[in-house]
Amino acid sequence: xxxxxxxxxxxxxxxxxxxxxxxxxxxxxxxxxxxxxxxxxxxxxxxxxxxxxxxxxxxxxxxxxxxxxxxxxxxxxxxxxxxxxxxxxxxxxxxxxxxxxxxxxxxxxxxxxxxxxxxxxxxxxxxxxxxxxxxxxxxxxxxxxxxxxxxxxxxxxxxxxxxxxxxx
Amino acid sequence: xxxxxxxxxxxxxxxxxxxxxxxxxxxxxxxxxxxxxxxxxxxxxxxxxxxxxxxxxxxxxxxxxxxxxxxxxxxxxxxxxxxxxxxxxxxxxxxxxxxxxxxxxxxxxxxxxxxxxxxxxxxxxxxxxxxxxxxxxxxxxxxxxxxxxxxxxxxxxxxxxxxxxxxxxxxxxxxxxxxxxxxxxxxxxxxxxxxxxxx
Numbered sequence: 001x002x003x004x005x006x007x008x009x010x011x012x013x014x015x016x017x018x019x020x021x022x023x024x025x026x027x028x029x030x031x032x033x034x035x036x037x038x039x040x041x042x043x044x045x046x047x048x049x050x051x052x053x054x055x056x057x058x059x060x061x062x063x064x065x066x067x068x069x070x071x072x073x074x075x076x077x078x079x080x081x082x083x084x085x086x087x088x089x090x091x092x093x094x095x096x097x098x099x100x101x102x103x104x105x106x107x108x109x110x111x112x113x114x115x116x117x118x119x120x121x122x123x124x125x126x127x128x129x130x131x132x133x134x135x136x137x138x139x140x141x142x143x144x145x146x147x148x149x150x151x152x153x154x155x156x157x158x159x160x161x162x163x164x165x166x167x168x
Numbered sequence: 169x170x171x172x173x174x175x176x177x178x179x180x181x182x183x184x185x186x187x188x189x190x191x192x193x194x195x196x197x198x199x200x201x202x203x204x205x206x207x208x209x210x211x212x213x214x215x216x217x218x219x220x221x222x223x224x225x226x227x228x229x230x231x232x233x234x235x236x237x238x239x240x241x242x243x244x245x246x247x248x249x250x251x252x253x254x255x256x257x258x259x260x261x262x263x264x265x266x267x268x269x270x271x272x273x274x275x276x277x278x279x280x281x282x283x284x285x286x287x288x289x290x291x292x293x294x295x296x297x298x299x300x301x302x303x304x305x306x307x308x309x310x311x312x313x314x315x316x317x318x319x320x321x322x323x324x325x326x327x328x329x330x331x332x333x334x335x336x337x338x339x340x341x342x343x344x345x346x347x348x349x350x351x352x353x354x355x356x357x358x359x360x361x362x363x364x365x366x367x
Contacts, residue, residue, distance in 0.1 A: 022225070045224060047253060050245035057214035058249070061188075061221020064207065064347055066358040087211040088218070092343045 002135060007166030008033035010135065014142035015070060016043060020097065022067035024055035028074035028101045030167045035072065052077030056084030059096045070097040075118040085125055085155055095149035102131065102159040122157050129157040132164045169302060171263040171325045172196050177306040181313065182232060184353060188219045189234035191270050193263065195332050197234065204349035208342055213242030216250060216260055223255040226354070230257050230313065237264040237278045244287060250318065251292030259312050262322040269327050288320045296320035
């Protein structure tokens with residue numbers, strides 16, 4: 001398994017290849033390395049958040065000015081963001097690449113309840129969702145998800161699991 | 169004094185600022201400064217966050233966020249984020265009528281003394297003040313414009329608004345017109361050709 005720093009660089013490189021230049025984040029312990037790499041990248045504007053739903057608004061505003069945006073958060077943040085995703089992104093047809101750490105995924109202790117509602121919530125919102133489990137699929141999946149988001153003008157979710165984050 | 173009495177004082181001073189306002193405030197602003205540089209969100213609380221995103225995306229362009237107290241209270245956690253980013257080009261306005269007027273006028277917490285300016289200052293924004301008259305409001309707005317630093321101006325207002333026509337533009341049209349307005353005024357493309365033709 002790649003270490004977390006290399007895994008983070010792999011993810012951020014994937015984002016940059018598809019043109020993402022604006023990322024709002026709220027940390028999960030498993031996302032810390034990704035956030036550090038984003039923060040240090042001169043080609044990406046990084047906006048640290050206090051609550052995830054404001055990130056939906058910030059990314060939507062940035063999109064209106066021509067930015068390609070992503071929102072990086074844990075799945076609890078997805079739940080915090082549901083109204084914004086619905087009445088800003090879906091209602092105005094504004095894309096955001098949602099990068100969501102899948103707490104409570106297969107074998108992940110402590111977050112089973114959160115894990116159990118994650119995919120049904122995304123499904124209920126009508127947000128297309130891809131689960132990333134293999135490191136060598138990172139670039140291709142991020143690229144494909146961003147193309148789908150731009151083309152459908154809707155958010156698209158990529159669920160990040162421990163194996164692609166290089167963490168246990 | 170109602171919000172409209174305040175807004176009309178600055179409509180002629182807002183230039184080519186991009187303005188984000190929801191609900192009745194949006195309708196008032198559209199009458200006072202018609203045009204496509206007005207974006208009308210539908211998520212309670214997100215006007216200030218959307219404004220931040222616009223301000224960060226176009227740092228040379230003035231952006232004005234117009235909040236009511238219900239929206240302001242809904243998104244208090246957005247205030248530290250705005251202060252942290254500290255965009256020079258953002259002016260955040262609050263009209264506090266101490267109730268959820270659009271939802272039946274039940275009271276908000278500001279009726280009990282919650283102080284929006286203290287909250288904004290506490291979040292880290294240096295330039296935040298209350299104004300007590302439309303004339304003072306215009307003075308502070310012009311100061312904020314010239315200062316070119318993140319600024320917040322709040323006023324207590326009475327409920328109510330003049331009878332105004334509805335805006336005959338839905339969310340999608342609002343979005344596209346707003347983006348096209350930015351394209352025209354910034355002289356650059358934002359929306360590309362249809363994505364399937366991009367190759």
